[in-house]
Amino acid sequence: MVKKLKQMFLAAMAVALMLPTVAAATTAALPIDSAAAAANVEKMIATATERPEDYRQQIDAMIDLTLHILRGPVPDGSGYQYAEAIIDKTAEPVTLLSERVNAVWKANQQQTFAAEARTAYMLQIHAPKYRSGLFRNNGDTYVEKYKVEFSIQGKTRTINWEHKNWISRDSTVEIPLPGIAEWAKIEIVAGVEASDVGNAIIELRALRPIIKDDPKNPFSYSIDQLKALQKNIAYAKSEATLEQLNEALAGIKTAPVAAASSQASTDQAVVQKLEAISSLMDGSEEDRAKAKAELKSLIESMKKN
Numbered sequence: 025m026v027k028k029l030k031q032m033f034l035a036a037m038a039v040a041l042m043l044p045t046v047a048a049a050t051t052a053a054l055p056i057d058s059a060a061a062a063a064n065v066e067k068m069i070a071t072a073t074e075r076p077e078d079y080r081q082q083i084d085a086m087i088d089l090t091l092h093i094l095r096g097p098v099p100d101g102s103g104y105q106y107a108e109a110i111i112d113k114t115a116e117p118v119t120l121l122s123e124r125v126n127a128v129w130k131a132n133q134q135q136t137f138a139a140e141a142r143t144a145y146m147l148q149i150h151a152p153k154y155r156s157g158l159f160r161n162n163g164d165t166y167v168e169k170y171k172v173e174f175s176i177q178g179k180t181r182t183i184n185w186e187h188k189n190w191i192s193r194d195s196t197v198e199i200p201l202p203g204i205a206e207w208a209k210i211e212i213v214a215g216v217e218a219s220d221v222g223n224a225i226i227e228l229r230a231l232r233p234i235i236k237d238d239p240k241n242p243f244s245y246s247i248d249q250l251k252a253l254q255k256n257i258a259y260a261k262s263e264a265t266l267e268q269l270n271e272a273l274a275g276i277k278t279a280p281v282a283a284a285s286s287q288a289s290t291d292q293a294v295v296q297k298l299e300a301i302s303s304l305m306d307g308s309e310e311d312r313a314k315a316k317a318e319l320k321s322l323i324e325s326m327k328k329n
Contacts, residue, residue, distance in 0.1 A: 058277075061093045061276050064086050065269055066273065068082075071083055075262060080257050084254060091143075091235075092142075094250075110236065118141065121228040125220070126221055128217070138211040141208045144231060146199065151165050151224075151227070165191050167214045174209070212228070242280050243279050245271075249272040
């Protein structure tokens with residue numbers, strides 16, 4: 025009887041050990057930090073209420089970061105659980121900075137330029153063909169070095185590169201990132217020939233993926249609210265901004281994502297029952313009989329679930 029009881033116990037334990045794997049798979053389907061997303065929206069609400077001078081730009085930047093979180097970025101930065109990220113290298117890059125170079129290219133006299141991007145997979149240093157707003161040829165720019173900092177899934181990395189070369193007008197230096205970064209910052213040290221000081225233009229640019237959201241995302245309502253707000257952020261009234269942000273926050277807090285955590289609680293309860301049965305197996309004849317009855321009951325309940 026004891027041998028048979030142990031066999032039954034081991035079989036039940038094997039099933040129980042499989043359950044965390046199922047729970048992990050369920051959790052992996054929803055790798056979304058809803059607490060971080062909600063905190064971002066709360067910051068946006070505070071910003072929209074206080075309305076500092078650049079509050080629209082601040083909210084625009086935070087919307088990008090929040091959308092990135094709510095889409096469920098995969099760990100390697102290659103895409104999202106709940107959105108298709110289309111890498112189209114023929115798409116027009118976003119110009120982050122376009123400025124005249126006011127320094128010569130010699131060491132210790134060069135100028136530093138910096139810019140930040142959001143949800144980018146590539147950064148570029150670009151020398152336009154023509155000067156801004158003019159049909160006059162642009163000058164070449166000498167880039168001494170560049171530094172890129174970026175974050176993928178919360179992990180910050182840095183690239184330092186001694187470029188020490190000229191970028192001819194109408195040409196580009198590409199800096200691919202190993203995935204889609206939540207944010208990226210590029211800083212370059214550059215200069216031009218003395219005759220081009222104050223005339224030559226250098227640009228810092230970013231390539232961003234085209235995002236197609238999955239309507240099955242449990243946070244799709246909040247995503248739609250944030251995308252609509254971002255589209256109109258340049259001229260939206262503060263009352264409308266606050267209304268959409270509050271709607272987005274409510275959507276995050278009420279999204280149906282509790283299934284995974286409840287499953288984990290159920291698995292823990294099963295393990296606790298098995299541990300109790302295990303202790304009864306080492307007891308008296310009466311204890312072993314009780315263990316057998318409880319084990320049968322547990323197995324039947326697991327079959328039903």
